[in-house]
Amino acid sequence: MTDPQGLGRSPRFAQIASFARLPQSQDLSAAKGVFLGIPWDDATSFRSGAREGPSAIRNNSRLVRSYNMFAKVYPFRVLNIVDWGDIDPVPGFLEDTFQRIEAGLTPIFKAGVVPFVAGGDHSITLPILRAQKAATGKSVSLLHFDAHFDTWEAYWQTKRYTHGTWVKRAYEEGLLTKGNVFQVGIRSPLYDAQDVPNNAAIVHRTYTTEDVDANGYAPIMDQVVSEIRDDPVYVSLDIDVLDPAFAPGTGTPEPGGLSSRELIHFLRELYRLSVVGFDVVEVAPQYDHMGQVTALTAANALFEGMSAVARRRSTSR
């Protein structure tokens, strides 16, 4: 097979669907970035199905090409990205799964390789952040795109590890740098008025969709960059930050969200940050249709994330 993102011999609908038809490998010696999937969806509170996220994202990533003309970079080449495969979850068993995720990601972070992760439900970000800390010994800043706070204490009265509690857990476990947690796109109805101050105790700045509406992405990203500066930052993108028109295939969709064009604007600013990890979670393709716009947009978001990291590292800059 010739250059798999190119105009060459192999049409993009052909061949086995690794991410962007990149090489399949777990060798970290040459890569500066890896794509990997975590097909876990047992910590969802409404619609299940995100276990098919990695598969759908790979399938729809086949259309992606090599060069980002906005970032002026070849992300796959600059970062030498490979498709690492999936971390196998243990369906129905959260603790075992979290251990596997942490075990799988730790060597990646240790090697200084940036993981670009396709979820899976949002609970997976907690063990990823644990791996980051385990590998580097340091907390990270968090830039969190989402319709929801994800700072709740527990679901079903006693369950503290779900897709809606991971930010709080990560904060409590010292995985996040205090004062450096940022949220963008928040808009869902809440369980309780107290949720607002509870969230504010953890999250430094919360930008709602009304904030995005008022002034656009630029002042938000300027503020985020000015505060995070050169600290390592983890970017976690819940696809439900998009409006259901743009991302119907997700577990807890909330009307009134971002457009994909707005999201891409935000992501194109990421080159101004030192991104050490990036995930796109909560793609549940069963709730989309044959056009699979959700997985397609998730694949593109990963491409933009890769481009931003590559742009920052590119010797051509």
Next chain:
Amino acid sequence: MTDPQGLGRSPRFAQIASFARLPQSQDLSAAKGVFLGIPWDDATSFRSGAREGPSAIRNNSRLVRSYNMFAKVYPFRVLNIVDWGDIDPVPGFLEDTFQRIEAGLTPIFKAGVVPFVAGGDHSITLPILRAQKAATGKSVSLLHFDAHFDTWEAYWQTKRYTHGTWVKRAYEEGLLTKGNVFQVGIRSPLYDAQDVPNNAAIVHRTYTTEDVDANGYAPIMDQVVSEIRDDPVYVSLDIDVLDPAFAPGTGTPEPGGLSSRELIHFLRELYRLSVVGFDVVEVAPQYDHMGQVTALTAANALFEGMSAVARRRSTSR
């Protein structure tokens, strides 16, 4: 079952789907608002299917939670909302159905309870307005979100009661306060150039999507509020005011419409009006897909309408 919108025992995908899993009741003594469905779709001119609107809206309303952080209010608690059930139509027989709707709504308006209605096609708003007049003896102002005028004289040459004639009928029957009829989101191609002056003879101000585009929601709502002031107002929301990307599941979709975020902005201003009734009509879920973004957004629009009414009435304000 514990608090059905809460984080408690019952996951939101469980239990029988009343609206937002609220209590089912027809007791009006405690409620200040009721949800009810009117599954009638025999007055549609293109795609049928809105009879499944109430069912789909209930099903997708299960995700809605208790507290609206933008309106700073608990709408269900403040208004003590219950799910009243559906008004049974007589399929194929418009007059009988209109009588049942009027008979069903009159006691609700008499009790001073605000009905939040899920249609059904748009013809149902006429008997709802008749019930309002029958109960209070007074006309109301109308705030009408739609892609279409709905002020035509007749369809199929002689049929005067359809989903495209109800505004004219309501106006002729004295159900609407002269000078206080407002339309937002109009954009469809017309049958005739004469439709424009004909509509203008009934509707005080018609804001097209080009008007929305030019200046956004704020000046429009300022104008509406400044003219309606404290008069009772009925809000009728045809889901086709949204672009088909946001609301594909509807009978006469027209490209170029509002986004769900724009719609929510409009609805969040409703607390400045004295809303006595609110409907969301023309959800035809067969024309959506598994993600059911139309019904989901309709459920959210009802939540925002309830929040606006609750905010106005809330003692905390």
Next chain:
Amino acid sequence: MTDPQGLGRSPRFAQIASFARLPQSQDLSAAKGVFLGIPWDDATSFRSGAREGPSAIRNNSRLVRSYNMFAKVYPFRVLNIVDWGDIDPVPGFLEDTFQRIEAGLTPIFKAGVVPFVAGGDHSITLPILRAQKAATGKSVSLLHFDAHFDTWEAYWQTKRYTHGTWVKRAYEEGLLTKGNVFQVGIRSPLYDAQDVPNNAAIVHRTYTTEDVDANGYAPIMDQVVSEIRDDPVYVSLDIDVLDPAFAPGTGTPEPGGLSSRELIHFLRELYRLSVVGFDVVEVAPQYDHMGQVTALTAANALFEGMSAVARRRSTSR
């Protein structure tokens, strides 16, 4: 609302969708049968989504009417069936969920009421059978319709409680009467040749689709009846016993299955057995389309099961 399955006032697409629009109640004093849902899907090994089974089955059961002309019985009236609601699972936490299922079902079995259960994945049958034993102190015979053995020892190497291991667990726990376990519709590829003798150590007779093909339902059911005789029997129907053409909305579909007509024939013979419980599991409506043939057929299978129990008990016979 008049007779909800009748020709009367309320069209069948109207009103809140309890099962067959039966009364909602948890009062066991008058009922001889209850419908209940168990929306749990965290023990599935391939496609998730069965948590939406109860909701989809209720929605599609609205079409069902009162009288079964083949069984010559009114099942809802004879058994005075109510919709009990759902047992709330604890998503992601299997043990808690199993405890809730057992706790919920035990009083039903104690009251001598026959539960007609809509799953949920197949793991739920284990705690139902535990409840049956807890309530009566006795094991039951099992008539198991499925494409799969469900007698595996463990999944993911160590996990012993999944939708593919429940028959083995139930057998080991003494919940099933030795020699009285029967399987119909088996056809899936296996993990290992050893699976066949392992299954045979638990299951008395296994009828594959080739057996059904050779001679039809009649000799199979004659044999089952002649061996079970009057012993209490639990019937567990995995909807994947049907071919994917008839039941696409399921988690582990296997081509080559039964037709819905064949299944109905089997179910119409159940009146010859003393059925004490009946479940239909593994309906995952996201993998079906708008026509929802899977949930519709599941609702009908429940109707046939209810009819068979009612026929046996009917005083008119």
Next chain:
Amino acid sequence: MTDPQGLGRSPRFAQIASFARLPQSQDLSAAKGVFLGIPWDDATSFRSGAREGPSAIRNNSRLVRSYNMFAKVYPFRVLNIVDWGDIDPVPGFLEDTFQRIEAGLTPIFKAGVVPFVAGGDHSITLPILRAQKAATGKSVSLLHFDAHFDTWEAYWQTKRYTHGTWVKRAYEEGLLTKGNVFQVGIRSPLYDAQDVPNNAAIVHRTYTTEDVDANGYAPIMDQVVSEIRDDPVYVSLDIDVLDPAFAPGTGTPEPGGLSSRELIHFLRELYRLSVVGFDVVEVAPQYDHMGQVTALTAANALFEGMSAVARRRSTSR
């Protein structure tokens, strides 16, 4: 355009979709058969949508070719079939619609042309039968394929004209020859035990799916032919006679129905009868998916009906 069913210049996915891409014409002078659509769905009791039946059937009929090798006949050529267009209904107004149907069909029957009608809900067969009587002065025999009796007295307590009452009305109005009404495929649950004798008072022989299962199509058709002999017969095919796997796109689907192969067998026997009219009703394509198997099968059933009539009339026989 060359022979539109042929292998010639025009691919079958091209050109405007008249039925089988036959010529569009209302000239009855040369035709012995016409295709026409009646897009009416306001008399349905569950799912609406059959107004899109004619459009979907035309679209999927494009695949049909010229020669039926089982009937050994070219149906379009022998009968010189044209696409007459649709009879315009008056949505929401049953009486006006029935008058238009009767007015449209009467000249067709008068001309001795066989109408092949695509519905529309099943209520349309009543005015078609009225037109037949008006044109010829004689009643006809009826061969009725359906899951349902359609002999009920009224729906919603007082409404006597619906898709579930037309057989009774036609019988009362003297449109059907006494003793010559036959039903095939009956299986739905009933409203009341009394429905059985009520149906038997009108229908001479009712073949349920259990009857089909027991002996197949051959003895049934032999019996029907031996009793109807050479009397003119109208064939009315409710697509829900098929199992929902074969025809999901319909308003009141009932599991346990015929396969499309069984149906085709029945239809291939029609050449033994003197068929004067033929309809396929209740195709609601919204409840199918992109594959549109229901409309495709309906188009094929029309092709088989046309083939049977042509075979009987063919000079080559």
Next chain:
Amino acid sequence: MTDPQGLGRSPRFAQIASFARLPQSQDLSAAKGVFLGIPWDDATSFRSGAREGPSAIRNNSRLVRSYNMFAKVYPFRVLNIVDWGDIDPVPGFLEDTFQRIEAGLTPIFKAGVVPFVAGGDHSITLPILRAQKAATGKSVSLLHFDAHFDTWEAYWQTKRYTHGTWVKRAYEEGLLTKGNVFQVGIRSPLYDAQDVPNNAAIVHRTYTTEDVDANGYAPIMDQVVSEIRDDPVYVSLDIDVLDPAFAPGTGTPEPGGLSSRELIHFLRELYRLSVVGFDVVEVAPQYDHMGQVTALTAANALFEGMSAVARRRSTSR
């Protein structure tokens, strides 16, 4: 049939679906504009299916009405538009198909009739432009709405005629006026950094989605109009210029595109140009769902294009 876009006898879901139910004719003597389809999709590089574009666009155009209140014009009447039918492609054989397209379009351009074409994949625009040149002897300006450059040299190493190379071929063949080629909506990832200067060598101005975002449609169209002035211009609209939320049913969807409202704004400015031909291509309805928002929006775009041409020519201006 009365006025087919009117409120009269024929509901818009009835009758055979020509475009907007306009008369079917190939007589060019009276028409100033024709609708025609070109169902060809063998030159696509990712998802196939655009052969069904004309059929889907016709079907969804039935909703379109007569009068455009924004353009203040009756486009069908002013241009006396007819549905010409389709040009038959030769599936699998590109050269034959191109010859048929050129042969079909040449007399239309010669007659001074404006073709409004529904594709088909984007390769069809090359033979249309050849026909234009053959008919008039002159090149045209090009206004090209697309997510992609379509100025590549070849695909699969040697294939120079595809849906991604037609602009380059047209330019090389002298079909386009140098300096008068404009692109709007460009945003896709590229194969190579060199693609940017290669495109710039052909295209005078390329407006990306970032350009649209920055200042909106007005300055872009002002610039285009000021440069093209009164020269004849061909408008080619690849539906993938829209975001996948608005146009999922297409072959190479790219997130981050225009909204349908933005597109309509662009199209409403076309009356300022001398448009001699207009196409909407790459509608692949299989990748949409039952709501068919892509084909619906394409039908509307054609209506706006027709309105712009009519507005310019209208004697009422």
Next chain:
Amino acid sequence: MTDPQGLGRSPRFAQIASFARLPQSQDLSAAKGVFLGIPWDDATSFRSGAREGPSAIRNNSRLVRSYNMFAKVYPFRVLNIVDWGDIDPVPGFLEDTFQRIEAGLTPIFKAGVVPFVAGGDHSITLPILRAQKAATGKSVSLLHFDAHFDTWEAYWQTKRYTHGTWVKRAYEEGLLTKGNVFQVGIRSPLYDAQDVPNNAAIVHRTYTTEDVDANGYAPIMDQVVSEIRDDPVYVSLDIDVLDPAFAPGTGTPEPGGLSSRELIHFLRELYRLSVVGFDVVEVAPQYDHMGQVTALTAANALFEGMSAVARRRSTSR
């Protein structure tokens, strides 16, 4: 990753979707069978989309397990099957594509490895058969499952290489052993009465669906086996041999086809023949829905084909 078809560490919805998650390799030294895809769909005459067949079949093959209890064999182990990848087509260019297919398959046949091919439209079988002849110098017997003859002379008047002419071409080119061509499942309407004798001139025995109906699979396969005996045979399975209920996702669906259970019966008899190649073609997943029953059944048919070959070769027999 442990045994990818096993019960071990990796859930079957995880990891990159090679066929049945088998190893990816083009090394023919150890394999006795290979899976490969040929994603070509430009020779289809109705619905396109089969280019996505290999991708959909791989995705749905993940559910397949190791052991076939009916054939009593482990097909993957016995044949040491690998996923070879796809042969890259040249979209729009039939001759280039055929050359690539022949070039790709020739070494496989030369190595004595049995190719199990996922199409792609049916035209691909011609170059596969050319490769077979090129590799071995000998013609083969053909067992052809299909709704259509595929023995037409040409489409669009002059085009001799399409998905409907390959059998005739193969016969003319001497690729098929005279007298040893067999067809099963034929039923489509024909273009011309002459098609029947034309087909009979090439095909030794043609079994229609009426033949299958009359006596089932057993006598047909007995006859085929008795005539082919030990000659090498190629099996070509057009998925449209199945009824559209079982295989909606295909290009030219014909109602009245086989059930998947009937098909599996036929395939289980293949161990009695010396199968040297096997393909499953015409899966167009866009015309299926989320449940993807067509691709699932195609994956299973490949598993049964592999099992039959393995059973014949198995040392355990």
